[in-house]
Amino acid sequence: MNKTVAAFVCGFACTAMAQIGDYMGPGVMSNGAGTIGQRSGEQLDLRFYAAAMGVYDNGIEPFALKDGQLYTVNGLYGEQVSAGIYGQHTWKQALLGLDISGNYYHYDNDSQFDSSSAYLGLGYTYQKSRRLLFTLRGTAGTSTYGYGEGGYYEGPVPGQLVGQQSALLFNNRIFYLQGGAQMTYLFSPRTSLTVGGQGFTSQYQAAALIGVYGYNLSATLQHRLTRRTTVGATYQRMQFDFVKSYGYSSLNVAQLFYATALGKRWTLALNAGAFQSQVQGIQQISLNPVIAALLGQSFGYQTFQVTDYYPSGNVRLTGKFKTSELTFSYMKFVAPGNGIYLTSREDTAGASYSYTGIRKWNFGASGNYYRLNSLGQSLAPYSTYGGGAGFTYNLARAFHVVARYDYRRQDIVAVGFRRDASRVTAGLAWSPGDVPLSLW
DSSP: OOHHHHHHHHTTSHHHHHHHHHHHTTTTTOOTTTTTTOOSSSOOSOEEEEEEEEEEEEOBOOSSEETTEEOOBOOEEEEEEEEEEEEEEEOSSEEEEEEEEEEEEEETTOGGGOEEEEEEEEEEEEEOSSSEEEEEEEEEEEESOSSSTTSOOOOOOTTOOSOOGGGOSSSOOEEEEEEEEEEEEESSSSEEEEEEEEEEEEEESSTTSOOEEEEEEEEEEEEESSSSEEEEEEEEEEEEEETTSSOEEEEEEEEEEEEEEETTTEEEEEEEEEEEEEEEEEEEEEOOHHHHHHHTOSEEEEEEEEEEEEEEEEEEEEEEOSSEEEEEEEEEEEEOOSSSSOSEEEEEEEEEEEEEOSSSEEEEEEEEEEEEEESSSOOOOEEEEEEEEEEEEEEETTEEEEEEEEEEEEEEGGGTEEEEEEEEEEEEEEOOOSSOOOOO
16 A cells, blocks of 8 residues: 555555644544544643642623622632543554633532533544444533533634533523544545434533434535545535424535645645525514403413525644644634523624644634524524633652633623623642643
8 A cells, every 4th residue: 555545545554644634634624533632732642730820710600680680799719620641542544633622610609500520532533444434422411501611712613513611691500412423435546435324412401491302413425535625515404303392403514625735834724605594483573462462461372483595614724833823713603592592593603722742832713703683583593602721830759830811801792791701720640741731
């Protein structure tokens, strides 16, 4: 087998696995292990860490009323403990990516807001034969915050339909799960077909917030024009069904994509297409005055069904260097909402930078913008933007100083909802290893 065939067919095997994963990932919907568990700088096998920190929070938004009004809780301070595992492990014909984190925080001045979060990202790629590749990928978690640890500003994640904590309106616990499998068959060293499916769900602790469950079926045909450039087309069929609310959404998505390497360090991925949405639900209507006088009420309800077509796509530019990584991304797609906004058009933009030096430092900074326009509901657009930055510094042996700052702004301009939130954490972490601890 020549080098070109080996690189494409073996995919994620050993060194070739990492190279193809880095190149194909941005443009062809990173499947399997993909970038799960990867960090900037030197790539590691699985690495464990534990940390104890102080925490200070402003802008807590409980899902509750105080004196008949929404209220914000500021000036909470306390302690946080965290632990996690991240990294990738390779075998002769397989690659495992793992990213696990969890934390618990206690507020000394108001323990009723004590909480926790947990996240699991798992990907597995298995090369069955020269022509057949299987991938498994899943994410699961729970959180009460849309910012800070557990709610990072990753920017848009193609294919991730639940668990986008940055869209949470309230600090109310969310549980989410998404998982699926795909099979890739290579017709030739340049052309392949990938088919697969996913299931997903997200649920909220508050009874008034609406959960969702659904599925996504997809087929992708891709062709390598050159060693650096891949083109293709993908089709997806999605279904959203809403818990504690009548209604569903059926969606058909078709996109063309183009991915290319720009020199040795940069990759560019472009997806462009459209989606058809069919949304069914219940809406409130004003009754005829005569009927209102008869029934003694001014409003009634009726079902509705709306079919529309919208553009979709995403662009992602990634630069990977010896000790750092820089990413810019934008996505226009459809989302199952955030418990209040149901099926919605989403616009998401993000940028992130991570540096892991060969000596003692890790530094990360990121920010994003997120906007929801509801399909079928008469709601004003919801938008949020924010960012964060943090560092780790190796003190001695396995001990590290860890600190991070996060900020978020939420807006529903038409109704005057405008909220700011921020979080500061700082403390010590323990993690054995030869390179700096990389958390962001």
